[in-house]
Amino acid sequence: MFRNVAELVELAESEGIQISEVMIRQEMEVKEKTREEVVGQMERNLDVMEKAVEDGLKGVRSHSGLTGGDAVLIQKYMQEKEPLSGPILMDAVSKAVATNEVNAAMGTICATPTAGSAGCVPGTLFAVKNKLNPTREQMVRYLFTSGAFGFVVANNASISGAAGGCQAEVGSAAGMAAAAIVEMAGGTPSQSAEAMAITLKNMLGLVCDPVAGLVEVPCVKRNAMGASNAVVAADMALAGVTSRIPCDEVIDAMYKIGQTMPVALRETAQGGLAATPTGRELEAKVYGISLKKE
């Protein structure tokens, strides 16, 4: 069993296999399952993600009314004009937003690694799909590669906003996505690790400050930025850019930053954007209460 990114990359490169293959083999061994069972379960997760993106692109709205409809706006804009940041980036953004809008509306999603950060992995997958034309099997592999990197973060640091802030959720999700994009685009296992490192480095310190405690503001747009961060970092890694700080040390830094993060900024809705005048106003409106306390 691999315990860190270095071991994961070493396993893949010494055997001449992809990261996704390392993850599939480990899952078969740990859960005593056949390849068909393991791959089949991941295919069902892929179906859920695809459905969530579709639903989000049709337009959904959350019960609170705080989020919804932005995925539709972005897609419409893309049809009318060429986006400045390029079609793949904006497509990834719209699909990440779509997923998290569905999540906020209490729809069915697949946590990757969490519900609040569920947009980054499928958002990027269904966007780069149009460029790379992967087979269904390669799309399933994308999820195993994402899962392999998430597995290391979850065991060595945290994927919980309450424990480690948004860097642990959207940061991890974006890093996972970056690593998977690299594999799908034909990069090496170590390039996947570089992409993960570059992404996570740029998400360090991100706090978890949901308005009214809802997984809506700013979570939906943080997934948009997580997805774009992933695409850019993947391109950098594929270009041969490396991270001066190794991936495992970036993960460790993320963990330590999370531990020293104030409780007000770890999913308690007491600091950051949640505590802004507008944040408080929205909170009062959502719960139908008058503004009090503090």
Next chain:
Amino acid sequence: MKYKSVFDIIGPVMIGPSSSHTAGAARIGRAARNLFGREPKWADIHLYGSFAKTYKGHGTDVAIVGGILDYDTYDTRISSALETAKQKGIRVKFHEEEAHTDHPNTAKVRIGDDDGDLELVGISIGGGMAEIVELNGFELRLSGNHPAVLLIHNDRYGAIASVTSILAKHEINIGHMEVSRKEEGKRALMVIEVDQNLDDTILKELEQGDHILQVAKIVD
């Protein structure tokens, strides 16, 4: 290693909006339900830390009650769990606690009926994963690295021997085991960590063991 499967990371498939506060919370409620073994008449739910501060926004209350109703994380009936509980005549009470706990997402769930009750403390550690840290006042010291099974049994001779011989028969090795009771001759608790996976047939067999009342797998 707390997370052992890729599906702990890519998954679970769930009803939004929060894996810690919805899916993990539902799993804590469902663990209580499984250990209690039947639908309770009442539930007292104490929320701590981030759970206490944000449970309304995340639907943590709805999710825990959904779990108590035996719904899985992807069961769309979760969203109407509070109304369903009311219709079924289950009295549900929530308590927002100020006390500081080791983990930010902690819930204490007490459920019961005329014949008995059960108290469980669970933590939601992220990505929909939950851990049971206390049961009926007994602190559970599980490494989380191995499959584990909880057995509630009558405090009588032969109960432990019966369980260990069933495990031995299936060539299951015990890595760690704790036995505790509150009062001599009353309810007791066995917590066993094993090296091999426990399938449902073994769990069924354990249920038939001498003086065994309830069996639940708490860590896969």
